[in-house]
Amino acid sequence: MNPVGELLEMLPPPMRSNLQQADQRWQQLRQGQSRAIPQVVQESRTPLATVDWDVVVCGGTLGVIIGTALAQRGWRVLILERGILRGRDQEWNISRAELAVFVELGLLTEAQLQTAIASEFNPNRIQFLGGSAVWVKDVLNVGVDPVFLLDTLKTRFLAVGGHLQEQTTFSQVVVHPNGVAIQTNTTLITARLMLDVMGHFSPVVAQARNGQQPAGVCLVVGTCAQGLPHRDTGDLLVSLTPIQDHCQYFWEAFPARDGRTTYMFTYGDLHPQRPSLQKLFADYWQRLPEYQETDLANIQILRALFGMFPSYVDSPLNFPWARILPIGDSSGSQSPLSFGGFGALIRHLRRLDAGIHEALSADMLTCEALKGLQPYQPNLSATWLFQESMRAPGDRNLDPQQINQLLQIVFQEMAQLGDPVLKPFLQDIVQFPALTQTLFRISLRHPQLTPKILGHVGLGVLLKWFPHYINLGVYHELQRLIPLLAFASQRLSPQQRYVWHRRFDSWIYGSGLDILIASSLNVRRPLIASSHTK
Template sequence: MSLTEEILSQIPGNPLNGLRKADELWTGLKNNSLPLPNTVKEESQRLETVDYDVVIGGGTLGILIGTTLAMKGWRVAVLERGKLQGREQEWNISRKELEVFIDLNLLSEVELKTAIATEYNPARLSFPNNIEIWVKDVLNIGVDPVYLLETLKNRFLEAGGILLENTAYESAIIHPDGVAVNVTEIHSPRLAGEGLGERSIILKTRLLIDAMGNFSPLVRQARQGQKPDAVCLVVGTCATGYPNNETGDIFASFTPLQNQCQYFWEAFPARDGRTTYLFTYLDADPQRFSLESLFEDYFKLLPEYQQIELHQLTFKRALFGFFPCYKNSPLKMPLNRVFAIGDSSGNQSPLSFGGFGAMVRHLQRLTNGIDQALTTDQLSQNALSLLQPYQPSLSVTWLFQRSMSVGVKQTLNPEQINQLLATVFQEMEELGEPILKPFLQDVVQFLALTKTLSKTAINHPGLIFKIIPQVGLTSLINWTIHYWNLGLYTGLYPVAKTLEPLFQKLPPASQYYYYRWLEAWQYGSGQDYHQS
């Protein structure tokens, strides 16, 4: 019996079975053998009437935008395949980012305080040869998903929203004036011995929002079976027994390349123990290892990482998953009246895993944009695509992701990635928190990036030249284009902002387009970020 089998079999909830199901999906993705859904079609006949303004598939992140829209008076329905409830594992985020919940009246000050399960300081970046960098107030807040989602669910219902739990999306027909969404309502047995019953329902809506995640049938159909350009594999646990649990690791590495991958670690104090993750960046080559294999390495390396023996720990939860990333992101749905948010849209850096932070960052923008789209009836594919615009600040991170990974047959100095990261982060530390902190929160800004690259190139020219054969000339050329676009967007935003009084005199439909471009330049250059 492997370490993974031995430990996971002792954790309640049968995580070993869940891990192997995730591995089946990962294998299908690598082999490009997953079935291609075809759940959406278009018809020219009009619906004439609709029951909702918005139907949202996927409640975990969908309830955030659903609540803001319901509070603005729109008729909103949220579908959730099971029961809408948060998991036990906290979501880590920075305190400043949580202010949007107050700004949008989603939570009161007291409720926000209650939603914060853990808070710690400082956090560490760690590399071989005892290189350590410490920062404060970055990803140091652990939000309780159970309380947060329950509170938002109640607020959503109070605002008149319709929550359809145990209801699965099946298909959709797009009409000129709306979308007919076919869903299946699964009824739990009322009496012992009864079988499960199902009932099909048609929901007629002006707009369908997909928040069902990376493997949403809508996303799979839109991407037409495209293999991801990169994948982040993650495994971890929450356990008690750690003697030191006051600080966290945002990013730690202590091993050279192995299995044609660089292993990275995170660690955070949790309400009921300490959470530790092992993650790595790779491609979806069929030769890549399984999540279960990565978990085995996790358990073998955890004692060295946390300076503790496995028998001293009591494991509470097992955590695992993989996050496909596409350069063609954020995803622009090729359909009228259909829009993707959260993990479905890919609107996060390929360096991050999980879409909660990105969803919170863009929540104000998406709320305003969808509200304006509904008000002005700008629900065509072209109009909605402006709500998920090209963002140079996102696209430039692909080169960073590439520099932290290695191909299956690529030969690389086993210490090169560690040396590169340690050097760059040390240079950023010397430049100060205004340079380092945004980057650690997945926000890339032109001036900060330029200063970092210039300082690194001057002080370590040899290291820079080593990167070129690793990432490839094509990747470098593409990155250069995104880099200069980042500079262009940085200049365009303040200029366009000064013209706001003029555009406010235009008809609402014209204002919709102005504000979408304004937000694209703002968020696309990282100028939405405010230092905490």
Template sequence: MTLAEEILGRRSDNALINLRRADQFWSDLKEGKIDTPEVIRNSFNNLEKIEADIVICGGTLGILLGAALQQLGWQVTLIERGILKGREQEWNISRNELETFIELDLLTPVELKKAIVTEYNPARVGFDNGKDIWVEDVLNIGVDPVFLLDILKQKFLQSGGILLENTAFESATVHPNGVTIEANKKNITTRLLIDGMGHFSPIIKQARKGTKPEAVCVVVGSCAKGYPKNDTGDLIYSFTPIINHCQYFWEAFPAQDGRTTYMFTYLDANPERPSLEYFMSEYLRLLPKYQEVTLEQLEFQRFLFGFFPAYKNSPVSLPFDRILPVGDSAGGQSPVSFGGFGAMVRHLQRLTNGINSALNANSLSQKDLALLQPYQPNISVTWLFQQTMSVEIGKEVNPHQINNLMAGVFQVMERLGDRVLKPFLQDVIQFMPLAKTLPLVNPKLVLPLLPQIGIASLINWSIHYFNLALYSILYNAGKKLKPLTKNLSSSHQYYYQRWLDAWKYGSGGDYK
């Protein structure tokens, strides 16, 4: 009996059953058993009637965008396959990112304060045999998803939005002037379909045609009571060498009903990779040492597990007009992040403004909408970082290699100060901080990794690194040209602003 089976099997919330269900999905992905449904079709016939300006499929994070767009006066219909409600587990984020909700008039300052249920300082970054680094105000805010989604849901409905719960997306037909969506045998017509159904959206499966992800982040964890110390957090921490071709990293956050701890690792989808149940057993085996407790001391509130795929061909390019993927569906998150809430909030204002402009200019072709999910060099450069934190099956490496490198890099960033360290910890890569850091990293830590990385990856990374610098220059130049664009047509203004957004976000210029 595995440790996961022993502990999760006692529970009444089907934790073990749900873990094994997710494990089957993980096994299918490793084996390349990815179904490729044909859910999108094209028609040359115009629609006679269009009911909505926008239909958003996937409500958990779609409600953020739906509420913002409905407030701008567009008629939005939101489709959710279950009941639209937040999960019990908090979403951790940095306070400055939450200002987006006030800037978009989605929450008042009082409502935002109520949505925040935990706040702590400081947080630790540390690696085995290295120096612990402590930072403040990074991912130190815990937001209550139940409250947040409920208040956004009510505001969405009060402003005229239409919510269809227990309504699963089935298929869609793209017409020259709109889209017909079939959901629960009901047809809904719209000018624009937004796909917020996540990594394994049927629309994205069709677009990717069964391609396996180049990288995966596997995450297991729990929220539990009984920890003697619960006033600090960990952003990334490691205390073990490479085990079974995996480097285990840890996170920890104080929660309103205990302490949340995660163990995560970066790997590929090789069929020989372990199961989620194995990783959960490893988590439970190592948790006592990590938090200096015994399992018997803990009262587990819930268990958490999942895996997050990443594709180098991202954001995904859809071959359809009038369909826009957002959030995890677009695949635009960094391969070293989990995506989800934080990534959605970071791009919420950009997407809201961009979709509003696209509808006003009727710029809804595949080419037009692709500008809303552009290439971002600051995301692409992180693929090299992902490679340095993972080990291929069959490769024998120094078991302390990853810890030594990470400790060395973060010590350099700490010396350079918060302006370098904090953006990186929030998954924002900028050219100047990166250019300052890399020359100061001890070559003895980097050279052993070169055979693992390969010449092709280094050349590819160099291109993205050059583009990161170029985007920084283009963004600063593009801002100065803004007064000259006032007399452009709505279509030309749309293109100008989308390029400006691409340069801004692609260079990390959105960091507050």
């Protein structure tokens, strides 16, 4: 049997069929086979006679986090979950400092947060074929146990008056002037606001994107396994090979509570020749012994892990309807470089908790008003260039060492500039001063790199990227005005204040400064918006 056949045989049948389904979806995407666009959202001009809930959260995985925050503020919140609301067995990696928001918002006690942390290690390595290692501390070095986390939040959610309907599937929604009517497999539910937390493949997102294809994908395969040589350190970004078959592979490895997690991932476009997830698994399996310096015979697989993460230039997503807001993976607000959607929500949790609360309080639930909760962020848009430059084109050959050499130089230079430059980047945050310093240093010390990058990504991509870079600088300056404007905005109506608060949030988060402000001011919630409860 071939290696991937052997690996697939080891997987429990439901996981094998999930992998085959994911591969089928990926095949349809890269072969341009259009799927029927679901029509699950409709609009009506007739007001609803009664509205039973303030917020209905569709999808419980990350939905329970925002659902609990809103229920704690006194809103009537219902979560609908298609299956049973339970976290997956595989840990989510994040940094300890980012997790503080759970305690800050009163979602977890300090003791519960400690129990949720299943593993912690330091440092993490970054290294590219032929280059020397850069080591970094306190980035993605904590593994959170999703089973405990979601179970504890579910208990908290119910304790603060939230309602949960499991095995209840969202099927469609009608948007009325005063609320939404959500049809599930069992019943019709009315609410002022619906949160779509149904993930990347939410039917509401598919309708809003209207057949638009992702501009890039990140393909990930891996395992959590026992029998690998024990190591107390992790790998954040490591390459072992040059570009082969139009793919540059990267590796990640994290010590986990019950073994060691290893991932192999690659960035791609929708070129029809891109490999299937099963082919990636075969490559992963073949290279794992070299990467972890062991024999396959020593390894006992606990779980196989895989994912196909689409990313759209037009992100975060704004829905064209009132009263529906995407949260979590459905919103496309995580970096195109990362598959850390849990981390992305946690970083934006203060903003979303305060912002949704303010939207409900001021009745700002129109399509235009909700756009303020998923605003344009130059910090996110500027990251596109990095995905393009870490991706081997599907339709032409590059120097096989091009991506390794580029990354080797960039990371060595960022390491020289120190943690304030290196760390935010590794946490999916791009800041204007750090990026500018890096660009200057690289163009002075490695002038040969610019024409190479230009040849790789193309002038068009660079020209499209440049306005986001300028906007990053503009947002960086605009956020300095916030204390003054926030003082002046106190005289405005709640609706006008809502609009200004969303602007302030977009400047802070859009310039990547949320990470600094949250940690240095040790702010209690919310960052900007009014803190009154209902």
